[in-house]
Amino acid sequence: MYDLAILWDWIAFSVRWLHVITAMAWIGASFYFIALDLMLKPNPNLPDGAYGEEWEVHGGGFYHTVKFLVAPSEMPEHLTWHKWQSYTTWLSGAALLMIIYWVGGELFLLDPTKADLTLWQGILISGGSLTIGWLLYDQMCKSKLSENPTLLMLLLFVILVVMSWGYNQIFTGRAALLHLGAFTATIMTANVFFQIMPNQRIVVADLKAGRTPDSKYGKIAKVRSTHNNYLTLPVVFLMLANHYPLAFGTQYSWIIAGLIFLTGVTIRHYFNTMHKTGKGPNWTWLVTVLLMILIAWLSTMRAGETYEESEARALTPYEQTFASADGFEDAYFAVVGNCSMCHAREPSWDGMYWAPKGVVLETEADVARHAKQVYLHAGASHAMPPPNAIEMDQEGRDYIVAWYQDATSN
Numbered sequence: 415m416y417d418l419a420i421l422w423d424w425i426a427f428s429v430r431w432l433h434v435i436t437a438m439a440w441i442g443a444s445f446y447f448i449a450l451d452l453m454l455k456p457n458p459n460l461p462d463g464a465y466g467e468e469w470e471v472h473g474g475g476f477y478h479t480v481k482f483l484v485a486p487s488e489m490p491e492h493l494t495w496h497k498w499q500s501y502t503t504w505l506s507g508a509a510l511l512m513i514i515y516w517v518g519g520e521l522f523l524l525d526p527t528k529a530d531l532t533l534w535q536g537i538l539i540s541g542g543s544l545t546i547g548w549l550l551y552d553q554m555c556k557s558k559l560s561e562n563p564t565l566l567m568l569l570l571f572v573i574l575v576v577m578s579w580g581y582n583q584i585f586t587g588r589a590a591l592l593h594l595g596a597f598t599a600t601i602m603t604a605n606v607f608f609q610i611m612p613n614q615r616i617v618v619a620d621l622k623a624g625r626t627p628d629s630k631y632g633k634i635a636k637v638r639s640t641h642n643n644y645l646t647l648p649v650v651f652l653m654l655a656n657h658y659p660l661a662f663g664t665q666y667s668w669i670i671a672g673l674i675f676l677t678g679v680t681i682r683h684y685f686n687t688m689h690k691t692g693k694g695p696n697w698t699w700l701v702t703v704l705l706m707i708l709i710a711w712l713s714t715m716r717a718g719e720t721y722e723e724s725e726a727r728a729l730t731p732y733e734q735t736f737a738s739a740d741g742f743e744d745a746y747f748a749v750v751g752n753c754s755m756c757h758a759r760e761p762s763w764d765g766m767y768w769a770p771k772g773v774v775l776e777t778e779a780d781v782a783r784h785a786k787q788v789y790l791h792a793g794a795s796h797a798m799p800p801p802n803a804i805e806m807d808q809e810g811r812d813y814i815v816a817w818y819q820d821a822t823s824n
Contacts, residue, residue, distance in 0.1 A: 419786055419822070420794055426513045433506035437653075440499035441646055447496075448643045451636075452690040454481055463487060484629045489621040497611055504603035507653075511596055515540060515589055520732035521783060522589055527719045527727075529584040539584065540593060547573060547597045548604040555609075555637070563637070567644070574598065574675055578668040587662035587717065588655070588772065594671050595652030598645050605638040643686070647678040659772035660710075665717035670709050677705050721759055724777040733782040739821035741813060742782070748810035749781050749788055752799050763803070789818040 454466030465483040469476065515523045519533045523540065531539075550573055559566045577597055581590035613631035620627040651674045655661035661670060680698040688694035719727075729737055736742065755762045757775040773787065774780050781788065791798040792806065793814035799806055 419790060419818075422513070422517070423790055426510065429506055429510045429513060433503065433510055436499055436502040436506060437650075440503045441650070443496050443499055444639070444643060444646060448639070448686065449689040450479060451481065452686055454479075461486070484632055485617050485621055485627045489618065493618070495611075495614075497606060500603050500606040504599060507596060507599060511540070511592070515592065518786070520730065521786065523585055524730075525584070525586045525589075526730050527723070528582075531584065536585070540589075543577070543581075543593065544597055544600045547577065547601050551601050552604070552608070560637070567641070570641075571672075571675060575668070575672040578671040582668040587659075587664070587667050591652050591655040591662050591667060591671055595649045595655075598649050598652070602642045602645055602649070605642055609638045610635040644679055644682050645675075647681055648675045651678075657771060659768045659770075660713040663718060663768065663772040664713050664715050666712040666715050667717070670712050673705050673709050673712075677702050680705070718759075718772075718774075721776060724779045727779070729779055729782065733779055736782040736785040736817075736821045737778055739817055739824075741817035741820055742778075744813040745788075745817035746778060746781050748806075748813045749775050749792070752804055752806045752810060753788075753792070756799070756803065785818060785821065789814055793818060 450468055453468050455468065456465075457467050460467060460480060463482050463484060463486060465481045467478065467480045469478055471477070516537050519536055524531055524533065524536050551570055554560075554566055554569060559569065574594065574597075578590070578594050581593050585593060613635045616631050617627040648671075651661075652671065655671075661667065664670070680702045684694040684696075684698040753775045756766055757769045757773050759769070759774055759776065761767065761769060769775075773784055775784060775788070793811055796806075796811070
């Protein structure tokens with residue numbers, strides 16, 4: 415069983431690698447086409463139905479792009495569809511969510527200090543909540559709100575803030591921000607799958623049948639694509655946030671997440687305006703910096719279980735499994751003696767103010783809760799502690815391995 419932990423970690427690494435690669439492809443394509451659309455210039459010599467053109471140079475060659483506002487007069491022989499980037503990013507992200515936050519839910523998903531949930535209840539909330547945003551957003555886009563894009567975006571922002579608060583009431587800090595990112599990314603991918611691609615297929619079918627396509631389908635796709643453009647940067651932040659305790663390990667992390675969505679708007683507004691006019695509004699950078707200063711200040715408001723609370727509360731069934739295993743006492747003292755100077759609620763290591771990645775290893779409950787991570791980082795490998803911090807003897811590592819093997823072999 416303990417070897418399965420190593421295999422499972424490599425599976426998670428591989429899926430994360432795929433997720434990052436496809437996300438880069440999706441974001442790159444999205445940003446490029448939004449920029450291209452804004453840079454298009456009119457030309458009286460363009461073919462009928464063409465909206466504008468753009469000349470670009472890259473990789474030693476010149477590219478001439480012409481955009482048709484609705485569609486060309488006839489179907490081209492070759493047509494490239496940009497869809498796999500979005501689908502693969504979402505599917506790999508969903509797989510990663512299941513691997514880390516569902517299979518490893520006792521550690522990464524559930525927070526017994528916030529809500530008394532079973533793992534299955536947490537998984538149902540995790541999976542079910544991701545569809546809520548899309549259903550609400552899609553209905554708003556199809557209503558009369560679509561005639562007021564600004565109001566529509568404000569309502570979407572309210573939904574995101576409410577979900578941010580809600581996730582933080584039941585999940586761990588890192589899981590809450592990750593789920594908010596997944597919640598938003600689901601809206602973005604659903605835009606592609608349920609709106610952008612189907613509308614483009616209608617236009618293609620009309621061209622093949624010799625009919626003149628209706629311009630409304632292109633307009634719908636453009637609106638959804640623009641929304642995705644403004645949501646992209648916050649999603650990237652939320653996906654990275656689980657590596658930074660200052661982002662998720664504070665009582666105001668849900669507000670931090672809301673403010674990040676505003677920075678996404680200001681940053682993208684600058685670049686979108688610059689691509690369209692050649693000059694971006696500089697005030698957006700001042701607003702962005704002020705928002706980040708506010709975020710940094712909010713991040714100093716610590717949250718989480720105190721030492722006394724951790725010592726006093728009853729262990730969860732997951733924690734009890736490892737705390738009752740043979741060799742726990744030896745492994746616990748090996749961890750506390752080699753790791754707790756950094757992995758503490760108030761680290762004693764000079765210049766360190768927060769436990770790395772928010773992992774605290776002080777009480778028995780702490781060590782039992784992070785058993786798998788302790789094993790992978792200090793037992794199966796020598797990743798921790800860092801060699802320039804303290805040299806952990808092999809006996810201590812052997813204690814950790816023996817303890818984890820006993821706990822997972824029963």
